[in-house]
Amino acid sequence: xxxxxxxxxxxxxxxxxxxxxxxxxxxxxxxxxxxxxxxxxxxxxxxxxxxxxxxxxxxxxxxxxxxxxxxxxxxxxxxxxxxxxxxxxxxxxxxxxxxxxxxxxxxxxxxxxxxxxxxxxxxxxxxxxxxxxxxxxxxxxxxxxxxxxxxxxxxxxxxxxxxxxxxxxxxxxxxxxxxxxxxxxxxxxxxxxxxxxxxxxxxxxxxxxxxxxxxxxxxxxxxxxxxxxxxxxxxxxxxxxxxxxxxxxxx
Amino acid sequence: xxxxxxxxxxxxxxxxxxxxxxxxxxxxxxxxxxxxxxxxxxxxxxxxxxxxxxxxxxxxxxxxxxxxxxxxxxxxxxxxxxxxxxxxxxxxxxxxxxxxxxxxxxxxxxxxxxxxxxxxxxxxxxxxxxxxxxxxxxxxxxxxxxxxxxxxxxxxxxxxxxxxxxxxxxxxxxxxxxxxxxxxxxxxxxxxxxxxxxxxxxxxxxxxxxxxxxxxxxxxxxxxxxxxxxxxxxxxxxxxxxxxxxxxxxxxxxxxxxxxxxxxxxxxxxxxxxxxxxxxxxxxxxxxx
Amino acid sequence: xxxxxxxxxxxxxxxxxxxxxxxxxxxxxxxxxxxxxxxxxxxxxxxxxxxxxxxxxxxxxxxxxxxxxxxxxxxxxxxxxxxxxxxxxxxxxxxxxxxxxxxxxxxxxxxxxxxxxxxxxxxxxxxxxxxxxxxxxxxxxxxxxxxxxxxxxxxxxxxxxxxxxxxxxxxxxxxxxxxxxxxxxxxxxxxxxxxxxxxxxxxxxxxxxxxxxxxxxxxxxxxxxxxxxxxxxxxxxxxxxxxxxxxxxxxxxxxxxxxxxxxxxxxxxxxxxxxxxx
Numbered sequence: 097x098x099x100x101x102x103x104x105x106x107x108x109x110x111x112x113x114x115x116x117x118x119x120x121x122x123x124x125x126x127x128x129x130x131x132x133x134x135x136x137x138x139x140x141x142x143x144x145x146x147x148x149x150x151x152x153x154x155x156x157x158x159x160x161x162x163x164x165x166x167x168x169x170x171x172x173x174x175x176x177x178x179x180x181x182x183x184x185x186x187x188x189x190x191x192x193x194x195x196x197x198x199x200x201x202x203x204x205x206x207x208x209x210x211x212x213x214x215x216x217x218x219x220x221x222x223x224x225x226x227x228x229x230x231x232x233x234x235x236x237x238x239x240x241x242x243x244x245x246x247x248x249x250x251x252x253x254x255x256x257x258x259x260x261x262x263x264x265x266x267x268x269x270x271x272x273x274x275x276x277x278x279x280x281x282x283x284x285x286x287x288x289x290x291x292x293x294x295x296x297x298x299x300x301x302x303x304x305x306x307x308x309x310x311x312x313x314x315x316x317x318x319x320x321x322x323x324x325x326x327x328x329x330x331x332x333x334x335x336x337x338x339x340x341x342x343x344x345x346x347x
Numbered sequence: 348x349x350x351x352x353x354x355x356x357x358x359x360x361x362x363x364x365x366x367x368x369x370x371x372x373x374x375x376x377x378x379x380x381x382x383x384x385x386x387x388x389x390x391x392x393x394x395x396x397x398x399x400x401x402x403x404x405x406x407x408x409x410x411x412x413x414x415x416x417x418x419x420x421x422x423x424x425x426x427x428x429x430x431x432x433x434x435x436x437x438x439x440x441x442x443x444x445x446x447x448x449x450x451x452x453x454x455x456x457x458x459x460x461x462x463x464x465x466x467x468x469x470x471x472x473x474x475x476x477x478x479x480x481x482x483x484x485x486x487x488x489x490x491x492x493x494x495x496x497x498x499x500x501x502x503x504x505x506x507x508x509x510x511x512x513x514x515x516x517x518x519x520x521x522x523x524x525x526x527x528x529x530x531x532x533x534x535x536x537x538x539x540x541x542x543x544x545x546x547x548x549x550x551x552x553x554x555x556x557x558x559x560x561x562x563x564x565x566x567x568x569x570x571x572x573x574x575x576x577x578x579x580x581x582x583x584x585x586x587x588x589x590x591x592x593x594x595x596x597x598x599x600x601x602x603x604x605x606x607x608x609x610x611x612x613x614x615x616x617x618x619x620x621x622x623x624x625x626x627x628x629x630x631x632x633x634x635x636x
Numbered sequence: 637x638x639x640x641x642x643x644x645x646x647x648x649x650x651x652x653x654x655x656x657x658x659x660x661x662x663x664x665x666x667x668x669x670x671x672x673x674x675x676x677x678x679x680x681x682x683x684x685x686x687x688x689x690x691x692x693x694x695x696x697x698x699x700x701x702x703x704x705x706x707x708x709x710x711x712x713x714x715x716x717x718x719x720x721x722x723x724x725x726x727x728x729x730x731x732x733x734x735x736x737x738x739x740x741x742x743x744x745x746x747x748x749x750x751x752x753x754x755x756x757x758x759x760x761x762x763x764x765x766x767x768x769x770x771x772x773x774x775x776x777x778x779x780x781x782x783x784x785x786x787x788x789x790x791x792x793x794x795x796x797x798x799x800x801x802x803x804x805x806x807x808x809x810x811x812x813x814x815x816x817x818x819x820x821x822x823x824x825x826x827x828x829x830x831x832x833x834x835x836x837x838x839x840x841x842x843x844x845x846x847x848x849x850x851x852x853x854x855x856x857x858x859x860x861x862x863x864x865x866x867x868x869x870x871x872x873x874x875x876x877x878x879x880x881x882x883x884x885x886x887x888x889x890x891x892x893x894x895x896x897x898x899x900x901x902x903x904x905x906x907x908x909x910x911x912x913x914x
Contacts, residue, residue, distance in 0.1 A: 388808065389778065389779065389808055390778075493677055493678065494677060495677075520806070521805060521806065522677075523676045523834050523873065524834065524874070524875035525873055525875065526677075528875075550808050550809060592878070593837075593878045593879060593900060596900045597882075597900045597903060597904055597907075600900060600901050600903075600904030600905075601904050601907060601908060601912060603904075604904060604908045604912075605908070605912065605913075616878045616881065616882075619882075620882055620885045623882070623885070623886065623907065623912075624885055624886070624888075624889050626911055626912055627886070627891055627910075628889065630911035631890075631911075
């Protein structure tokens with residue numbers, strides 16, 4: 097269970113770089129465009145261009161390579177496997193290089209994004225994007241609140257899972273060894289335990305929140321305070337630029 | 348089974364390093380059959396130390412030995428150890444997995460590899476031992492039990508596999524006073540009748556003084572190690588900043604006024620009350636005679 | 637003067653259940669009182685708390701908070717502003733990323749203007765000595781600090797009544813004392829305190845004690861009277877604190893200590909003078 101502590105994927109590292117200070121919406125847009133383009137490109141040239149873009153992002157965000165590496169190294173075996181598969185079994189040299197590289201770049205970009213964007217920012221971005229839905233009577237306020245609280249309690253739920261896991265171990269459950277069938281049988285009490293723990297928390301939270309006159313559509317902690325500036329404009333421009341490069345190289 | 352900690356150190360894992368390590372070069376010996384209480388502020392290391400006894404947490408350096416078992420940074424395969432060392436978590440809900448009390452007890456017994464009949468025997472006797480009658484509780488879902496009953500059900504599940512050591516993390520937290528007394532009495536009985544070594548983590552002094560020995564852990568170190576039969580028990584406990592129970596404070600005030608300690612050994616509220624009642628009667632006889 | 641809390645002939649049972657959790661509860665609490673509610677597990681006190689601010693509506697009977705009926709939807713906002721609750725579990729009350737935001741939460745919900753929010757939050761944080769921790773993430777606080785945070789969040793709403801629902805039961809002794817001190821300070825400033833607890837030691841400073849058992853209020857009285865009544869306490873499944881038992885035992889032997897002596901050193905002096913020195 098300690099592996100969960102070591103995962104920087106999905107974790108936010110506070111910082112003061114250029115990238116940290118950008119509005120999450122522009123970053124979201126850029127990353128989305130990047131991901132889509134990387135997925136569809138077919139040439140090594142484009143791959144190296146987009147690869148350098150990722151490098152620039154990491155440098156601008158002043159992220160330590162070691163940290164990004166930690167988020168990715170777990171998946172290296174899969175990358176290697178893909179590489180060999182395409183090289184040996186499919187006999188497509190280029191694909192062998194492209195496909196694992198695509199996965200690699202995807203991961204790097206996602207990791208960089210999450211390392212530079214706090215959950216709060218992310219939810220603010222989502223909140224702004226979804227706000228027009230309010231007119232359609234979609235309970236956006238409620239959903240966002242739930243999302244925020246879930247994110248806040250995620251580490252606690254992980255701890256609950258860890259406790260249930262250890263309780264199982266204390267009762268003699270053996271997770272070492274490769275008995276897959278045994279693992280599956282133990283999954284049920286593990287999930288049940290986490291579920292019950294989560295429900296208990298939810299019940300307490302509901303009482304606490306309701307007692308403080310909860311109102312979903314009130315502005316909490318300034319989700320409305322997002323403002324885009326000229327730097328974000330530049331980011332959108334870069335995203336456009338990526339598309340243009342793709343268009344230019346392909347047609 | 349003797350428990351030995353030898354220069355055990357541990358620090359919390361996580362993204363930010365903790366201010367103080369959880370355990371710093373802790374060494375101690377708990378002889379077989381002793382009833383030991385671990386006290387100290389939260390974060391002081393007592394829960395961490397407790398969880399090393401059955402290898403739920405592995406030391407970063409140093410070694411923990413439980414009987415013949417050795418627990419260190421790289422040790423694996425703790426199944427056998429965990430049959431010998433039972434662990435009761437603070438929140439019993441984490442430990443109750445069966446849909447009925449009886450089936451939950453069987454969960455742990457299955458791993459012993461004994462016959463169905465023997466399992467049943469052990470399960471029933473474990474339930475009797477904790478005071479949950481088979482007829483009444485076997486088919487009840489553990490989650491429908493009251494706090495005290497749930498603790499006992501979890502304890503039954505642990506006792507059924509007949510461990511030599513019992514580690515309990517704040518077993519009376521959240522219970523009403525009567526249930527607390529019942530659990531405590533049960534633990535003392537287990538220690539006396541079965542000779543089970545007991546390691547009891549708590550911050551209630553009234554419970555701690557019922558054990559054989561108290562270890563106070565603060566900031567990852569053992570700051571006090573005193574037998575409850577010792578003369579300077581209370582001096583050592585208050586030196587550690589532990590809250591002294593009211594009856595003790597009253598005793599200390601009275602002894603101060605008297606200028607000398609009481610002749611009788613007084614170790615509980617009731618004993619002090621009885622002592623004072625006796626003194627009243629003596630004084631009254633003194634007046635009339 | 638309107639009572640701050642009134643319950644008349646309240647009965648409660650959970651939907652689809654037949655057994656009554658609360659039976660015929662009549663309560664009247666005035667502004668500025670410190671009321672303790674004691675009872676063993678299963679006495680109904682946890683259900684009782686949820687009826688205070690409309691989390692649960694009575695099956696029969698009515699609950700009024702400063703004259704407002706809790707079963708009427710339109711009053712709930714005002715009721716919950718006037719009566720705040722600090723719950724038992726320090727971990728499961730927090731919903732915001734920083735201490736400051738957590739205290740502001742309730743205020744934003746009821747529509748307090750931003751400038752006032754700032755002032756009231758800072759004030760509430762000062763009251764519970766948490767101002768220096770205002771930018772911390774709540775989950776990095778200790779149990780005792782989290783309960784102080786919960787109290788802060790309630791106090792920012794400027795309630796008439798603060799309810800502490802076994803708020804000390806999951807804390808270590810030191811933190812429990814801190815919270816009790818806050819209750820004392822509140823009473824000093826005219827806020828009504830309703831303290832639900834199982835620890836008999838904690839009721840000594842209250843004005844009145846409600847003893848609950850089996851879904852009913854068995855007795856209402858001042859702490860010293862309640863603590864003296866061994867039969868009552870036994871019926872309610874409660875264990876009287878040492879001082880009460882001592883007083884009772886001494887009284888049985890003909891030595892009575894006046895009610896006002898609550899400090900241990902005072903008791904020691906009296907005992908010494910009465911018989912020990914002879």
